[in-house]
Amino acid sequence: MSTDARPNIRAPRGTEISCKGWVQEAALRMLMNNLDNEVAEAPEKLVVYGGTGKAARSWPDYHRIVASLRDLGDDETLLVQSGRPVGIFRSHADAPRVLLANSLLVPKWATWEEHHRLEAMGLTMFGQMTAGSWIYIGTQGILQGTYETFAACGRTHFGGDLSGKFVLTGGLGGMGGAQPLAATMAGGAILCVEVDPDRIQRRLDHRYLMKATRDLDEALAWIEAATAKGEALSVGLEGNCAEVLPELVRRGVTPDVVTDQTSAHDPLVGYVPDGLDLAEAAALRESDPEGYIQRSKAAMAKHVAAMRAMQKAGAVAFDYGNNIRAFAVEAGVEDAFEIKGFIPEYIRPLFCEGKGPFRWAALSGDPEDIYATDRAILELFPDNEHLRKWITMAGEQVAWQGLPARICWLGYGERVKAGLRFNEMVKSGELKAPVVIGRDHLDCGSVASPNRETEAMKDGSDAIADWPILNAMINTACGASWVSVHHGGGVGMGYSIHAGMVVVADGSEAAQRRLERVLTSDPGMGVVRHVDAGYEEANRFVQGTDVKIPGVT
Amino acid sequence: MSTDARPNIRAPRGTEISCKGWVQEAALRMLMNNLDNEVAEAPEKLVVYGGTGKAARSWPDYHRIVASLRDLGDDETLLVQSGRPVGIFRSHADAPRVLLANSLLVPKWATWEEHHRLEAMGLTMFGQMTAGSWIYIGTQGILQGTYETFAACGRTHFGGDLSGKFVLTGGLGGMGGAQPLAATMAGGAILCVEVDPDRIQRRLDHRYLMKATRDLDEALAWIEAATAKGEALSVGLEGNCAEVLPELVRRGVTPDVVTDQTSAHDPLVGYVPDGLDLAEAAALRESDPEGYIQRSKAAMAKHVAAMRAMQKAGAVAFDYGNNIRAFAVEAGVEDAFEIKGFIPEYIRPLFCEGKGPFRWAALSGDPEDIYATDRAILELFPDNEHLRKWITMAGEQVAWQGLPARICWLGYGERVKAGLRFNEMVKSGELKAPVVIGRDHLDCGSVASPNRETEAMKDGSDAIADWPILNAMINTACGASWVSVHHGGGVGMGYSIHAGMVVVADGSEAAQRRLERVLTSDPGMGVVRHVDAGYEEANRFVQGTDVKIPGVT
Ligand SMILES: NC(=O)c1ccc[n+]([C@@H]2O[C@H](COP(=O)([O-])OP(=O)(O)OC[C@H]3O[C@@H](n4cnc5c(N)ncnc54)[C@H](O)[C@@H]3O)[C@@H](O)[C@H]2O)c1
Ligand SMILES: NC(=O)c1ccc[n+]([C@@H]2O[C@H](COP(=O)([O-])OP(=O)(O)OC[C@H]3O[C@@H](n4cnc5c(N)ncnc54)[C@H](O)[C@@H]3O)[C@@H](O)[C@H]2O)c1
Incomplete structure (x- = not known):
């Protein structure tokens, strides 16, 4: 494939699949959707958004990923190292089908210069946040x-x-x-x-x-x-x-x-x-x-x-x-810093309750599936005026890009409710095909970024990067469909470590169990992280939940 | 507990357990064993080895970890952030019981100064390699x-x-x-x-x-x-x-x-x-x-x-x-650098075949269990003279420290054989109690450390840190008993990222499946990493195995 012409990649729609299972098919479609001309900024260069945030390292790597996903068994896991598929190992049905690590460098070498040097040698790529983890959905986010x-x-x-x-x-x-x-x-x-x-x-x-x-x-x-x-x-x-x-x-x-x-x-x-x-x-x-x-x-x-x-x-x-x-x-x-940053001011209180950028896409390709989930969300949370306003306006004003998708901020407890409801809707036929559920890496428990998401943490733990790694591992343990760890998204090389996850609602009982676990532990990490950092809001919130924190709950 | 007196921690021996399952019990015993006076350099400070490599952040954290492990269900996972237990989430039987992240910092802040500053604030600890991941076994290594x-x-x-x-x-x-x-x-x-x-x-x-x-x-x-x-x-x-x-x-x-x-x-x-x-x-x-x-x-x-x-x-x-x-x-x-480093000279060819520091400990506490596994190893690999020599001499000359343990270097294919054999021996009663199987983080596919383990990689990928993260995620996916990701072990803050894993052979069918997966994919990552880096030895080796590498095998 030439690297100059727009490649015209478009995810398959509908219920016919070319992979051995819906989870693999979902990864395939979302990879392709990230590179859809409607979605990607420069699909000919595999660039999805955010500077040079890519979905695969090179065209040969892209094609090898596609071929690997098509061949991948329900008990296998594909490993992707900065956009290149490097190995397939036997795991089990409840394990992720894909694990990705993007742009990570040993800290002393974690600069743009070294990244660019290694990128020019064909050894890495920049994954941004949702580009290299196949869950970018356009500007709605x-x-x-x-x-x-x-x-x-x-x-x-x-x-x-x-x-x-x-x-x-x-x-x-x-x-x-x-x-x-x-x-x-x-x-x-x-x-x-x-x-x-x-x-x-x-x-x-x-x-x-x-x-x-x-x-x-x-x-x-x-x-x-x-x-x-x-x-x-x-x-x-x-x-x-x-x-x-x-x-x-x-x-x-x-x-x-x-x-x-x-x-x-x-x-x-x-x-x-x-x-x-x-x-x-x-x-x-x-x-x-x-x-x-x-x-x-x-x-x-x-x-x-x-x-x-x-x-x-x-x-x-x-x-x-x-x-x-x-x-x-x-x-x-x-005194410029008397003006406070938006994260500590407005977003952190939401993070304390496990709230963050929950998003989903309809693999059917049919906008009606998203409208149906919109209605489901409004039914699930009838008292949330704020959410009602957003969902209503988004339905009216947001143009589709690639596979129809929706984003709204939901918290601990809410995400699992929504995910389980969507899975029922797939099972019952209310939705025409499975739905993928994911989020941005900019979330409550999945990012360490001292100049943005973890600026001015109450306990001074801004630079501690254990959290995104724990987040990736618990999502892997709980059976997310694909899990990713990235370096440098949002604020550039050296300044952030963050993790992503996607979990597929294909209507099966197995998916239901996985959704229940992943959509509990993933936002749960946000609650835990903010309780640990000493936020009163998080402490109050956690008391009303079933989150287990040794020495606290 | 005073922090001055030697604490006299000693892992329980024998078949009676205080946890809800052998995997949790194994984690408990190995944590305690790391802090045994015979094993740890300064147990009163929770320091196991290697400067300030610790097993838990503080004494209250140690006691909370112990309590959490005793209470942990067979479908739960405990998260440990730099030696502090921060949360317990519901996972499933085939997921790790413990996930640990130690000393990780956002790269721009990844220095000893920042580490010491945060450590003094009680926010982190140094985990070295096997200290913070509960699989140090003394000087035999x-x-x-x-x-x-x-x-x-x-x-x-x-x-x-x-x-x-x-x-x-x-x-x-x-x-x-x-x-x-x-x-x-x-x-x-x-x-x-x-x-x-x-x-x-x-x-x-x-x-x-x-x-x-x-x-x-x-x-x-x-x-x-x-x-x-x-x-x-x-x-x-x-x-x-x-x-x-x-x-x-x-x-x-x-x-x-x-x-x-x-x-x-x-x-x-x-x-x-x-x-x-x-x-x-x-x-x-x-x-x-x-x-x-x-x-x-x-x-x-x-x-x-x-x-x-x-x-x-x-x-x-x-x-x-x-x-x-x-x-x-x-x-x-x-011309001092005309003298080559020992890793590229002698260790990397072993890494190419997935060889590395395989180790195990007998939870029975009985040296006879280790002698039995020694014999089993010699039976499994009768033609390996080098191994025979080591096992024989180790049996004669290595003094026990804490729980009896053994280390020997085994490669891809060999580790899984040994692990499955040990599990059978537990099942049949040839061994008196379960065995934990782990390794150092200094292994073929689990470390990025440009001044030591990944010095002078053939393709120049010394500083790429995607590999240890992929290693931790695939071991988590495959059901290791506990998995850890650390920063700074061996060469200090900023210079390395590495991952560890331990898997328990308790004689069960479930353990057998987990051992088979983990002890295949873990050394498999070493083979994959060296094939990717262009090593002929790895390429030749992989052709005779079942390792799947897209575009290669
Ligand atoms: N809030 C967040 O989460 C977040 C995330 C990433 C980036 N940012 C930052 O937000 C900023 C805007 O991002 P963008 O993608 O819209 O950038 P952009 O370059 O697309 O747009 C910036 C706009 O500012 C205008 N502009 C420049 N100087 C001006 C001036 N003196 N007066 C009036 N207009 C002026 C430009 O004409 C341009 O239209 C960037 O600095 C970006 O780094 C914020
Ligand atoms: N190979 C590896 O994997 C690896 C790993 C970690 C560290 N090291 C390095 O190996 C070295 C040794 O480690 P160690 O723990 O044994 O250190 P150590 O400090 O315990 O021992 C060093 C010994 O060298 C002796 N010595 C110093 N200068 C000498 C000289 N001019 N002539 C003769 N003897 C001299 C000292 O008396 C001392 O006994 C260290 O530099 C360490 O960083 C190697």
């Missing part, structure tokens, strides 16, 4: 995560959702572009400052953004009207955050919430300094990269100083994982 | 590994054992003191240069060393007589390697084999420079540490230059993992 954050922000600070609240942010790029839709789903009126008009137009076209303007007064008037009436609204404002935010401070305008998702992680090929239009920025980047970086950092300092001023004036301010605080500190904003 | 190296050296260079050969080495310390016994077991006449007379006396007392002298002429005469008659002999020579070896070069004396196990890894508190007696060395260490280090490195340069001269004169020279080459290069011996 980002939308859901952003919605979850805004919703938690509303609950935490306003005792409900964001209705009647003014949310101010920057950036409408690949990830940041989910903000307007997520914020309106959470009830808010959001103003998104974006320097690139094309990005604004794109989000208008996809109906993630409702309105746009280049006029700050007009934008503020719209927002004011919406908050007054408690209406959800999203407004794109063409402008530069390093100019617009200080101007708002001068005017005394204080939003209820301020955050940012401009590409501040990269001061050269990301953030655009104030005083330059896009063409001028591009020219300066070429002619004087050092000078560009200086101006970028100075601009970030203005940007963050304004966020701090708003925070002091009463706004809720949080960092959204783009490293803008660190650059602002470099450029003189000493 | 070192003797066996050294014997294995000398024997492989004999096979490689002399087409047989070391009979009639003159082996020259330095150092009779904790590890190096195994050299005289191991070399005589391999048939050779060994001269061990050691600067400290107490160390020589100790090895004479323990009968690891046959004779000693301070007179070089006398020592050489003894060695000459022995080699002439092809007799095994070990001679301790009080002296400094940096003086004795250059003197031998001056005299034109060339040994058949030259290596070294002085404590060259530490140029201050280890190696003793020439021209100083022990008291003078101690004084200089105090008064002028910098000066000491300079003299140490200069001495190592003389030492290594003499080894190189012998090598050029026809001696077989190899480095024995004490880092002396690196210091010699610093001090000007540019």
Whole structure:
């Protein structure tokens, strides 16, 4: 297969299988689905998402994985080492069919340089989080995560959702572009400052953004009207955050919430300094990269100083994982870290209850199967308003990419309920084919990442990486369908270790037992990890469950 | 329990168990056995061996692990995070009863400094290799590994054992003191240069060393007589390697084999420079540490230059993992690395066939059980002269420490044979109680350690750490009794990732199935890893086996 043309890989649909069992078939379809043109960013290079996150190391490796899965017995396990199938051993029916390890390096050598050197030698690949573990489902995950954050922000600070609240942010790029839709789903009126008009137009076209303007007064008037009436609204404002935010401070305008998702992680090929239009920025980047970086950092300092001023004036301010605080500190904003990260602020309380990015895909390929599971979720958790809102809106607004799929955040106890219900639905024929159930590696008990998911742990255990390894081993022990351990996802080489799992609901009794075990222990690890770290929320939560913790429960 | 007094922990013996099953009981006994006064270096601090390698994080953690194991059901799995029991989840009969992760850190933080900081906060412990995974069996392992190296050296260079050969080495310390016994077991006449007379006396007392002298002429005469008659002999020579070896070069004396196990890894508190007696060395260490280090490195340069001269004169020279080459290069011996490491030279060819440190312990506590397994091993592999020699001599010369145990190196195919035979012997009553079967983490498919076990891999994959993780996951999938993943064993924080496994032969049919799977896939990973790295030996070996490698077999 040429590596230039789009390969047009598409997972088989329906109930006919080419493997010896549904679990192997599920792995095959999900591998293929990760590389579907609708799903992958650069399928011709086997790149699924997130920079160079790949599903297989090379095309020959891809084909060998496919052939191995087709031949794999119900009592065999395939081992995949950074995208290459390296061995098949006899295990048993209740063991995973595939075990994957991606991009792991002995710590002293765990840098991008060494990774790239070894990658060029054909010895490894970057697996990101769900690329190398065959459970990426497209951009729905980002939308859901952003919605979850805004919703938690509303609950935490306003005792409900964001209705009647003014949310101010920057950036409408690949990830940041989910903000307007997520914020309106959470009830808010959001103003998104974006320097690139094309990005604004794109989000208008996809109906993630409702309105746009280049006029700050007009934008503020719209927002004011919406908050007054408690209406959800999203407004794109063409402008530069390093100019617009200080101007708002001068005017005394204080939003209820301020955050940012401009590409501040990269001061050269990301953030655009104030005083330059896009063409001028591009020219300066070429002619004087050092000078560009200086101006970028100075601009970030203005940007963050304004966020701090708003925070002091009463706004809720949080960092959204783009490293803008660190650059602002470099450029003189000493108190930038008074703005807290979104994980400790909003996500960790969810992690304490084992909540995280539960997701599933319909192997039938039929969207009706997902709508049926959507209804099942609403029936299972009738009192969860937040969940109802998300499922309803996702059903209306999320476009399918590859195999129909859904994501929603569920906690300990909830995940197993949902998984068992789905398995019944497969058994009874309510669903046309089996369903795969997985999650992001960014979950409550499966990741060690001191600059993001485990930033500022209460007991200081940010860098302890025993947890994702225990998570992978217990999921393997409990009979997940495939289990993976990765290095470097999200934040890059050296900065994270994380584990993934997928378990198949094929309607069988055996699957029911496996689902029960895996969907209990996997989120259970999140509860355990946060109890161990001393979180009161986790401690309170665990008392009402059957989680066994020596010396605690 | 006080942390000062020796705790007097001793594993229960016999067939009465305090746990709900033999697998849990085995874990309990082996944890206790690791901390037996006969086995552990500092049981009062929970330290088993290797610096600060511990079996549990703290005494309360130890007691909680014991209580958890006693209560653990046959369908439950206990998770241990760096020596602390953190959770118990429902799994199934064929899953491990215990999963352990020790000392793992996110790579960017993977240093001794961060480890010590977190350890002081009570958040982690150092697990070394077999300390934190409850399968240390005392010093027999070192003797066996050294014997294995000398024997492989004999096979490689002399087409047989070391009979009639003159082996020259330095150092009779904790590890190096195994050299005289191991070399005589391999048939050779060994001269061990050691600067400290107490160390020589100790090895004479323990009968690891046959004779000693301070007179070089006398020592050489003894060695000459022995080699002439092809007799095994070990001679301790009080002296400094940096003086004795250059003197031998001056005299034109060339040994058949030259290596070294002085404590060259530490140029201050280890190696003793020439021209100083022990008291003078101690004084200089105090008064002028910098000066000491300079003299140490200069001495190592003389030492290594003499080894190189012998090598050029026809001696077989190899480095024995004490880092002396690196210091010699610093001090000007540019070609020090022409002396190759012992792993690539002698151990890797064994790894290619799945060979490694197979070990077992008798839970009955009765030495007769080990003698019975010794006989069984000799019956199973009647044509293996090398193995016969080891088993026979070990039976005569190895003193028991804690539960009676044995180690011998077995390969792919052999381990499963031995394991199944032991299980039959438990079933039939030939053995009085179950046997635990495990191994060191320093094995063919379970370690990534670029400065030792994976030094100079053929394809350059030294730093790739996917392998130990895959090893841990496949052993978990196959139903090992307990499985562990550690960081930093052997070479320290940042330098290694490795996995361990133990599987119990309790005579049951279920154990038989588990033994068959685990003892196939575990050494199988070693074969697979070396085939993947392009070793011809592995490739040839795998063709005669049932190991499945996509695209290869
Ligand atoms: N929250 C999370 O979990 C998470 C995860 C990963 C990454 N991030 C970070 O979020 C940021 C956004 O990610 P993305 O994928 O959307 O990036 P992107 O590069 O696709 O989009 C960034 C957008 O910011 C705009 N921009 C740059 N400078 C600006 C300025 N001064 N004023 C206004 N707009 C400006 C750009 O025009 C672009 O549209 C990145 O820094 C990323 O690292 C967050
Ligand atoms: N082969 C392996 O697998 C392996 C594994 C771990 C460590 N090592 C290395 O092997 C070395 C020995 O380990 P050990 O536990 O025996 O150390 P040790 O400190 O117990 O013993 C070292 C001995 O060398 C002697 N010595 C020091 N300088 C000398 C000199 N100039 N001439 C003669 N004798 C001298 C000391 O008196 C001491 O008895 C260490 O460097 C260790 O790191 C090897």
